Amino acid sequence: MNRPDPDISLQDEAARAGWLYYVGGMTQDQIAAELGTSRQRAQRLVSRAISEGLIHVRLNHHIASCLALESDLTRRFGLTRCRVAPGLGLGADPSRAIAPTAATELERYLRMPDSKVIAFGTGRALRAMAEQFAPTDARQHRIVSLLGNIAPDGSATLYDVISRIAEKLKAPYYPMPVPVICDTAEEREFFMHLRPVQAVYNLARRADVTFVGVGQMSADAPLVVDGFVTPEVLAELQAAGAAGEIGSWVYDEQGRYIDSPRNALVGGVRVEPGQSQPVIAIAAGPSKVRAIRAAMIGRIVNGLVTDEATAEAILSDA
Amino acid sequence: MNRPDPDISLQDEAARAGWLYYVGGMTQDQIAAELGTSRQRAQRLVSRAISEGLIHVRLNHHIASCLALESDLTRRFGLTRCRVAPGLGLGADPSRAIAPTAATELERYLRMPDSKVIAFGTGRALRAMAEQFAPTDARQHRIVSLLGNIAPDGSATLYDVISRIAEKLKAPYYPMPVPVICDTAEEREFFMHLRPVQAVYNLARRADVTFVGVGQMSADAPLVVDGFVTPEVLAELQAAGAAGEIGSWVYDEQGRYIDSPRNALVGGVRVEPGQSQPVIAIAAGPSKVRAIRAAMIGRIVNGLVTDEATAEAILSDA
DNA sequence: TCGCTGAGTGAATAATTGCTCATATGGGCG
DNA sequence: CGCCCATATGAGCAATTATTCACTCAGCGA
Structure with missing residues (x-):
């Protein structure tokens, strides 16, 4: 490299x-x-x-059916931003389908001449977005992470979405030097009260725009796949009504954060519902439908980039 | 259509x-x-x-040699903006090579949230740019033409760069309802003093950013090819030291507008040297080297989008 | 109504592209 | 010093794509 x-x-x-x-x-x-x-x-x-992503291909035409879905979603959930990318058909990775569209959305904010704080969660979809957007000199902005970057096994590589983005922009960035999930409440207290952590935490909370992935709570939950929770804990969460997860904070069908000891151990910022600044979910795929809809119902997010199939599913079940 | x-x-x-x-x-x-x-x-x-230009391909990597040329040109001619696109090799149309890069440059301004007046000249290169850029809703801006849109034979189709651009943006646009070249000085006087023409004229003069093509004065001059001047007049202009032309206004090797009766008949705005707002030339091709250099020397333009071969030629002859 | 025109279609075919394999190259390491 | 692994290369071949051709069909003016 x-x-x-x-x-x-x-x-x-x-x-x-x-x-x-x-x-x-x-x-x-x-x-x-x-x-x-x-x-x-x-x-x-x-x-x-x-x-290597040197070449970018973008679609220069709003396909009518996608436009219709965008306006339906916007109306139905009171979104401030919504983009629906054409689907790539069955079997294709939906993250890849939405990446160029998400990248375009991100670039909208990057072009702004005045300094913004831009916060990012993690996940496949965000990573794909990070790889897609064009490097620019946007050092007026600050890039901050919502999540801890210390994984249980110590490896942080999976979650360096923000460093990639910040490098492309030559912008300063602020990772969150805490565990993604702490072992005990005391440990969390300790980390969250460290001076440098506080600084990042406050920066992230007052971000001008926030991009997050959305995790589902089904058997293929990213939390489980990536080893942050055991299948047993997942079962507990499901029993407690878990519908999805944003930045590891688990919420229910109505988009209310659930009151579980598990949530109390999450390092990093919890995205509070009903923000006035844009909080944009980048997520697609059949298994995420429920999680995405819940996040919009609870107004944890007020913006969405997804694909056609997911948009249809969200609307039809609603 | x-x-x-x-x-x-x-x-x-x-x-x-x-x-x-x-x-x-x-x-x-x-x-x-x-x-x-x-x-x-x-x-x-x-x-x-x-x-149909529904698909956009862009390069997400600054090729080192192009970057070097950009900084050389910027330093040498005191430009405010400069982009050099990789060449497409001999025989290819240079307008096409620079179109995507020019479009990116244009989009920079279109993203700006506050209302701008954006002025355009004409020419193949600008047309190619117009076809390349992504439609956005940018109705906060106003699009204005520098040139008259009445051709000698009455056909205006060749020169509707701005209507295409404005349509893609859903932005209001202001064509210049005068002949590109008037027959007599009186005719020009008459047109230029019409109330609506005055309005457009003043708008164009105070544009926040201006994009122009550059015409060469060799035998293949666009002015001749498009029938605006006869080969005889071209010869006169050449004898008077003509090096190039921007918006039909002819200038010499030093980028000073030449004092010819022909220049006095041009409808539309003359781009004045030494502007503080960006005036960006979109031009490439071996026959334009001299014209582009002269325009930069005279500070008629303070920005340039060109291709590699042209950039090299401009610098090597300088 | 008829014939023309121009765009669209499938079949066939020519051109181009992507993949596999066998081989070379070159730096790192025992 | 020699071996080994990782990487790059060219050849050949299979897959994919572009173009050509003959044909159909809708629209349109005589």
Whole structure:
């Protein structure tokens, strides 16, 4: 990722190949000639340009049915922002489908010339968004994490959405140096009262805009998959009426945070319902329908980026 | 272009096919299945999505050599903005190469929340830009033309860059209802003193940002190609030291407007040198090198979007 | 009504692309 | 010093995509 020279020029070459291919509409043979290399290599450069996210493809047309869903959702749940991306069909990863749309939404805020505090949760969808948006110089903003970055096993790599984003923007960023989930209430107290944690905490609470993922509470819950809760605890939460989770804080069908000892151990900021600033959920997929709807009912979030199938499901069940 | 229903849903379908193809990475067979149509048709939808500009491809990586050229140009000519797009190789239309980059530049201003007056010249490059940028709701801005829109033969179609842009933005726009080039000085006087013309004129003069094309004065001059001046007049202008033209106003090697009777007949606004607001030239191609350099020397423009080959040529001759 | 035009369609085919495999290269490490 | 692993390369081939062609059909003016 950051070896000094050869990698840089390789990226340059890949970017150029991608440019010639997609913008110039040239064939790989022509590109090979242009770059003075073999067709093989040209092909590999182009595919690298895609896989490394050097090339962006966006849709420049609001498909009517998506627009209709957006306005239905906005009306139904009183949202301030709503974007529905066309679905990619069954079997495709919904996170990927919404990533470009989410990235566009993020860029809206990044363009603003005055300094904003932008807060992020975690999750696949946010990561995909982070990979999609175009690097800009947006150092006027501050990027802050809502969640602790200390995982149970010590590895923090899974959750560095914000560092990726901040690097692309050259903006200062504030990770939350606490465990995602503490072992005891005392431990949580201890961490949350540390001076630097307080600073980040306050920054995150007064964020001008917040982007969050939404976790479902079914068997495939990210909390379980990523090892933050055991299946047993999940069962308890389900019994207590859990419908979804945002930043590890679990809420019920009405979007009210549930009163569980488990919630009391979560490090990081709890997104409070009914905010006036935008709180935008980036989430899609059949298993998340219930969780997303509950979050909107409880007004934990007031904005949504999702895909067509999910939007339909949310509306039809409602 | 605007038949009522079938065309709309066709565009929708094309957009969806393009989305599935480029974002979803699906094969045309899969798309055909998804859309319930033949592979043939899927292929045609995808290619339509491209040709109608529904799909946008952008490069998410600053190629090192382009960055270097940008900073060289900025330093050398004291520019406020400069973007250099990677070239598309010999034989390709340079306007197309710079269009996506120019569109990105335009979008920078469109995102601004407070109302701006944005002025446009004409030309192939601007047209290409207009086709590339993403429609947004930016009705806070006003779009104004620098040039007259009455062509010698009465046809105005070639020069409706601004209406296309304004439509995409749903923004109000102000064409300049005067001839591009008047027959006599009296005619020009007459037109320019009409009340509505005055209004547009004043709007254009105080534009917050201006985008212009740059015309060369060689044998392939756009002024001649488009029939605004005869080859004889061109020869006169060349003899008078003409180096280039912006909005039909002809200037010399030092970027000073030349004192020719021909210039006195041009309808529309003359972009004055040394503006503090951004005046951005969108231009590339070997034959324009001299014209672009002169415009920057004379500070008629203080920003530039061009391609690699042109940037190199401008710097090497300087 | 008829014939024309222009856009759209499927089939066939040519061109292009992506993948696999066998092989080379080169730095790190015992 | 030599081995090994990771990575890059070119060839060949299968899959995918673009284009051409012959045909249909709706719209339209004579």
